[in-house]
Amino acid sequence: MCFSSPKVINQPTGPTDAELQASADAQVAADAKLREEQERRAKRKRDDITAALDSKAINKSGSGGAGRRSMVTADAQGFLGRFG
Numbered sequence: 001m002c003f004s005s006p007k008v009i010n011q012p013t014g015p016t017d018a019e020l021q022a023s024a025d026a027q028v029a030a031d032a033k034l035r036e037e038q039e040r041r042a043k044r045k046r047d048d049i050t051a052a053l054d055s056k057a058i059n060k061s062g063s064g065g066a067g068r069r070s071m072v073t074a075d076a077q078g079f080l081g082r083f084g
Contacts, residue, residue, distance in 0.1 A: 015023070
């Protein structure tokens with residue numbers, strides 16, 4: 001009872017170097033594909049915004065909309081007209 005039974009040492013199990021390298025290569029490829037997709041979406045969004053701003057500039061000339069209103073004007077649209 002004083003002597004313990006011999007312990008069996010198991011080799012550590014885990015991914016091999018080849019598996020780790022394949023995983024790293026797959027991760028790099030996935031990151032590159034994701035980056036390309038993000039750049040494509042950003043370019044399309046940039047183009048859409050540019051087109052929207054250009055069309056807004058064309059439509060804005062000559063339109064007599066309300067524009068900016070003063071908060072303290074005497075007419076009934078400002079702060080004083082509502083609460084004064």
